[in-house]
Amino acid sequence: MLSREEWLPLARKLDWDYSYVREDEVFPEVISGRPWLPHSEWKDWEESFKTSYREYVDNQYEKDMAVYAVRDAVGRIENAQKLALPWMNSLKVHAAALPLAEFTGVIGNLRGARFGRDSAWRTMATFGALDEYRHTQIPLLLFHELVKFDSQFDWAHKFYHTNNWFAVAARHFFDELTVGQNAIEFHIATNFVFETGFTNLQFVGLASLARESSDHMFERMVTSIQTDEARHAQIGHPVLATVMKHDPGYVQYLVDKWFWRNWRLFSILTGISIDYLTAVDQRPYSFKEFMEEWIIDQFLSSLDEFGLQKPWYWDLLMDELDIYHHMIYASAYSYRATLWFNFVIPGPAERKWLRQKYPKYWDDMDAVWEQVSERWRTVGPGPENEFAVHGTAMPTFCDLCQLPLSAGTPRKNTARVHIHEGRKYIFCSEPCQWIFSREPERYANHKDVVKRVLSGEAPAQLPDLLTEYFRLTPETWGKDVYHGNYEWLGARKTSAT
Amino acid sequence: MPIPLYGFLQGDTVGLLILADEGETVQSLARKLQDAGSLRVAFRDQVHLVYNDRAMDPALTVAQAGLQALDRFDVISA
Numbered sequence: 082m083l084s085r086e087e088w089l090p091l092a093r094k095l096d097w098d099y100s101y102v103r104e105d106e107v108f109p110e111v112i113s114g115r116p117w118l119p120h121s122e123w124k125d126w127e128e129s130f131k132t133s134y135r136e137y138v139d140n141q142y143e144k145d146m147a148v149y150a151v152r153d154a155v156g157r158i159e160n161a162q163k164l165a166l167p168w169m170n171s172l173k174v175h176a177a178a179l180p181l182a183e184f185t186g187v188i189g190n191l192r193g194a195r196f197g198r199d200s201a202w203r204t205m206a207t208f209g210a211l212d213e214y215r216h217t218q219i220p221l222l223l224f225h226e227l228v229k230f231d232s233q234f235d236w237a238h239k240f241y242h243t244n245n246w247f248a249v250a251a252r253h254f255f256d257e258l259t260v261g262q263n264a265i266e267f268h269i270a271t272n273f274v275f276e277t278g279f280t281n282l283q284f285v286g287l288a289s290l291a292r293e294s295s296d297h298m299f300e301r302m303v304t305s306i307q308t309d310e311a312r313h314a315q316i317g318h319p320v321l322a323t324v325m326k327h328d329p330g331y332v333q334y335l336v337d338k339w340f341w342r343n344w345r346l347f348s349i350l351t352g353i354s355i356d357y358l359t360a361v362d363q364r365p366y367s368f369k370e371f372m373e374e375w376i377i378d379q380f381l382s383s384l385d386e387f388g389l390q391k392p393w394y395w396d397l398l399m400d401e402l403d404i405y406h407h408m409i410y411a412s413a414y415s416y417r418a419t420l421w422f423n424f425v426i427p428g429p430a431e432r433k434w435l436r437q438k439y440p441k442y443w444d445d446m447d448a449v450w451e452q453v454s455e456r457w458r459t460v461g462p463g464p465e466n467e468f469a470v471h472g473t474a475m476p477t478f479c480d481l482c483q484l485p486l487s488a489g490t491p492r493k494n495t496a497r498v499h500i501h502e503g504r505k506y507i508f509c510s511e512p513c514q515w516i517f518s519r520e521p522e523r524y525a526n527h528k529d530v531v532k533r534v535l536s537g538e539a540p541a542q543l544p545d546l547l548t549e550y551f552r553l554t555p556e557t558w559g560k561d562v563y564h565g566n567y568e569w570l571g572a573r574k575t576s577a578t
Numbered sequence: 579m580p581i582p583l584y585g586f587l588q589g590d591t592v593g594l595l596i597l598a599d600e601g602e603t604v605q606s607l608a609r610k611l612q613d614a615g616s617l618r619v620a621f622r623d624q625v626h627l628v629y630n631d632r633a634m635d636p637a638l639t640v641a642q643a644g645l646q647a648l649d650r651f652d653v654i655s656a
Contacts, residue, residue, distance in 0.1 A: 412592035415617050449591055449618045456617055474614035475595040477584055486584070486593035494586045496593050498650050505648040507584055507593075531595055535582055 089133055093201040096120060113196040114265025116328045126199035126319045130312055137208055141215065144305050148219055156223055156298040158230040166423070166562045168294040171358035173233050173422035175287065175299075177240035178350055180220040182255050186213035189259035189267040193316070196264040202316065206268075209313035216306050223302060233557050236421040243552040244539070246419060246530045250483035253527065254346055258339070265320060266335060272317025274339040276310050278380045279347050284310060286351060286371050293363040325387055334519065337392040340380070341512045344398060345482045352406030353413075356438075357424075361431050367438035369402045394512045401488070403441045408487040411449045415472045417559035418547055425562050426454060428569045445491040454570060462566035470565060473543070478529040480506040481513035501525060581640065581647050585611040588654040589619040598640045605636035607645075608653045624656035 083091075099107060110117040132140075161169065190213055193206030224237040240248050258270055284307035291300035325332050348368075355368040366374075384391065392398070414424045427435060427450060436443040453470065460469040477486045479496075488509040489495035499506045499514055501521055508514040517524050533539040539550045547553045580597035585607075587594070594614045598607050608627040612619070626633040627643075629651045634643045645651060 408591040411618065445589065446591075448589060448620070452616075452618055452620055470617065472594075472614075472617055477593040477595050486586075487591055491589045491591055493588075494590075494593060494652075496584065496586065496650060498584070498648065507648070507650070531582075534595075 085133065089131060092133070093131065093204060094124075095200045096124070108196055108198060110263075112192065112263050113198060114263035114267075116324065116331070118198070118323070118327060120198060122327070123198040123202070123323060126202050126323065128201060128205050128319065129315050132208070132312070137211070141211070141309075144308065145215070145219075148223075148302060148305050151298055151301040152223055152226075154297075156226060158227065160298065161227050161230055164296055165294060165360050167358045167360065167425045168290075168296060169231070170422040170424070170562065171290075171354040172296065172299060173231075173236065174350060174354065174358075176220060176224040176227075176234055176237040177421060178251060180217045180224075180237055181241040182251065183213045183216035183220075185255045185259040186210075186271065187217070189262060189271055190313070192262070193264045193268055197268070198264070202268075202320070205313065205316050206264075209316060212309035212313050215309065219302060219306070223298060233421050233423075235557070239552065240421065244530075244533075245421070245551040245553070246478065246483070246485075249530060250478075251346065253483045254342060257523070258342075265324060268317045268320040269324070269332065269335050270339040272314045273321050273383070274317075274336060275343055276314035277317065277383060278340065278376060279343045280307070280310050280314075285375060287354065289365055290355060290359050290363070293365060294359060321387060325389075329388070332387075333389055336384070336389055337394070338516050338519070340392055341394065341398070341516065342482065344401075345484060345513075348401070348406045349409050349484070353410045356406065356435065357410050357427060357431075361434050364434070368406060369438065372402055392512075394515075397511065403439050404446075404490055405488060407435075407439065407442070407446050408489075408491070409485060411446065411453075412476060412485050412487050414561075415453065415470075416476055417561065418467070418471060418543075418553070419551060420559040421553065421557055423560050423562045426450060426457075426565075426567065428567055442490055449491065457565035457567075457570055460565075462564055462570070464560065464564045466565060467560050470561070475531060475534065475541075477507070477531050479509035479513050480527070480529050480532075481508055481517045481524060483527075483529055484509065581645065583607075583645060584648065584650045585614065586650065586652045587611050587615040587619050588652065590615045591618060593650075598645065600641035601639050603636060604634045604638050604640065604643050607640055607651070608636070611651075611653045622655055625653050626656050628652040628654055 104119060105117060164172070187210045190206045190210035194203050194210055197203040197206050221237060224234050227234040241252060258275065259267060262270070284303045288300045288303045288307070291303070321332060352368040355364060355371065381391065413420060414426065417424045432447060432450065436447065456470045460466045478484065479486055486494065486496040486507065486509050495510050497508055497511070497514055499508060499517070502525070506517065508517065528536065528538070530539060534541050534546070540546045547558055581600060583596050583598055585594050585596040594611065596607065596611055596614060598610070604627045608625055612621055612625070627636070628634070629643060629645060629649070
């Protein structure tokens with residue numbers, strides 16, 4: 082009988098020569114990805130961490146038992162009731178954005194499991210698909226318990242099934258990243274950029290915030306997920322290394338495109354959680370500091386390892402670290418009824434902290450919060466006044482990332498109109514326009530929410546848009562956590578300098 | 579038929595959809611955007627409406643200024 086060390090190398094490599102079909106029929110370029118290379122170019126594909134199916138099942142079983150134990154110990158409604166209200170809403174953001182996005186990862190991995198170009202790659206992608214099932218099921222299971230406590234948690238399952246503007250943006254991202262992607266682009270974009278580059282924000286940064294916020298269930302859940310991510314993220318490196326030998330320009334394009342697309346999504350998901358929805362005395366770092374330490378340095382090191390250049394928009398991205406998620410949060414606060422979680426206004430202590438962490442543009446953001454605060458002072462606190470402190474004109478969206486046109490600074494928004502084949506498009510930024518222009522056939526027919534309203538596909542009146550199109554209800558649409566009832570609002574001057 | 583335009587008010591954090599009438603003045607359009615963004619940006623008396631990098635005469639109509647559907651315009655401090 083062979084030992085594990087003897088049979089695993091044999092079992093990993095089970096490729097064969099085809100006799101009655103051509104290799105490019107078994108692995109068509111359209112679904113396996115480009116450049117199309119014969120298997121001889123892929124035969125040395127090797128994952129750095131090797132595992133067998135039995136080992137995989139044993140490990141996952143133990144990890145699942147640990148998650149169940151945590152749920153039983155600290156995942157009940159009475160535990161959730163002890164959490165600070167702002168953090169609770171950070172939890173709702175991630176409860177909605179995470180589970181079904183992970184499910185799309187199942188689809189992408191299964192494509193790799195069939196159309197990946199080497200058997201070891203296909204085996205690892207099979208494990209990756211099983212991982213992503215787990216990452217769908219665990220949060221659905223844990224957050225379902227909380228629906229009885231707060232119906233906004235129902236969006237853990239509902240979110241991606243709606244045409245809520247943020248769901249439109251997230252679907253646009255994940256449909257391209259995972260659901261409709263060929264195996265090569267999927268594994269470079271998902272494993273190398275998304276998982277290696279960005280999920281530290283989710284799984285290291287948020288775990289740390291959850292611990293500071295005494296949310297031990299969320300902390301253990303994301304930590305458990307991260308152990309899977311760290312394993313299957315390694316699929317991307319040997320895929321990228323092989324394509325680099327044949328078409329380095331294409332790899333550079335994929336990395337530039339997907340780093341930007343990831344940045345747009347994660348700066349919102351994680352940026353507002355760190356800098357607004359965590360109590361100021363429980364923030365171990367700012368979003369910018371975390372990005373610099375955990376994402377930027379590590380990503381640059383990975384680029385260097387493979388002989389890749391920094392993306393061409395690097396200086397712009399560094400500048401956005403200071404402002405983009407602040408622009409988005411202030412905009413979202415003033416359109417909070419269009420979302421499924423609640424918001425807080427940064428008070429004097431928070432604004433003092435934000436000014437220290439983000440001195441470059443904070444004067445402009447402080448003026449916005451002062452104006453919003455003044456409106457609450459004028460109308461007075463209370464749930465009946467929520468819509469008196471709410472935007473009425475329709476906000477606008479980027480035709481690439483589908484997110485609000487909130488890039489640049491309050492002094493100079495960087496949105497740009499572009500005409501393609503006689504039709505007008507608008508983009509929040511130069512990189513979003515650049516991505517569109519590289520592959521217009523992929524993006525040109527997708528309508529952002531404004532275009533849907535103008536074409537009559539979506540209702541133009543806000544109440545109808547909220548209920549019929551975004552699938553919100555008065556109970557679930559976003560509100561100010563305190564309905565404007567902040568002690569500090571009583572003081573006339575709140576600006577923290 | 580109203581003309582949908584992308585309006586960007588200096589000091590604001592998001593672009594807004596503004597429906598303009600071709601016969602209304604540039605000054606009226608600027609005021610419309612200021613009203614729409616007033617939750618986040620304090621009202622200013624002296625502003626310019628900028629279209630295609632040029633400050634527009636406030637007395638011109640939207641049609642005379644050449645604004646067309648889905649164009650961008652900005653309202654900035656004078």
